[in-house]
Amino acid sequence: MRAPTTEKPARRQTLKSARLARAHWLYSIEDVIALYLVSRQTVRNWMRYGLKAIEAQRTLFLGQDLNEFHARRRKEAKVPCTFEEIYCVCCKQKHSFLIEPFTVGQKGKLFTLVSVQCPETGGRTTKFVRESDLRRLRDLQKRNCSAQTPD
Numbered sequence: 001m002r003a004p005t006t007e008k009p010a011r012r013q014t015l016k017s018a019r020l021a022r023a024h025w026l027y028s029i030e031d032v033i034a035l036y037l038v039s040r041q042t043v044r045n046w047m048r049y050g051l052k053a054i055e056a057q058r059t060l061f062l063g064q065d066l067n068e069f070h071a072r073r074r075k076e077a078k079v080p081c082t083f084e085e086i087y088c089v090c091c092k093q094k095h096s097f098l099i100e101p102f103t104v105g106q107k108g109k110l111f112t113l114v115s116v117q118c119p120e121t122g123g124r125t126t127k128f129v130r131e132s133d134l135r136r137l138r139d140l141q142k143r144n145c146s147a148q149t150p151d
């Protein structure tokens with residue numbers, strides 16, 4: 001992996017499947033850790049973030065609640081991109097044109113095809129960008145570059 005050149009936003013963990021848990025089963029914290037391959041702290045974070053738990057002698061989760069929680073997380077992650085962002089089909093996250101180097105491709109009348117290489121998977125993802133947005137991007141990039149010492 002490359003060293004980040006600008007301050008990166010905290011990278012969101014990969015979203016979990018909303019169909020992994022059996023709706024009517026009960027899961028202990030250990031079961032949840034094993035099911036989603038996450039740490040105890042992650043499960044605690046999920047609870048803080050609204051994952052319903054049953055407080056018995058030990059904390060239990062209903063499968064249906066686990067699935068609903070992850071379905072909600074997936075829905076929330078579907079926030080439209082801003083002009084400087086691209087949704088990556090490779091890693092299902094957003095990348096910023098201001099962080100990842102982009103390549104300008106095919107030019108249309110109103111839009112230009114711009115692509116970035118996914119830093120996670122190495123795949124390529126593309127987006128049509130308006131001419132005016134491309135100019136804005138280049139201006140922002142120039143400003144970023146001059147504000148930093150190149151490595």
Ligand SMILES: [Zn+2]
Pocket residue numbers: 088089090091092093095118119120121
């Ligand atoms: Zn990606």
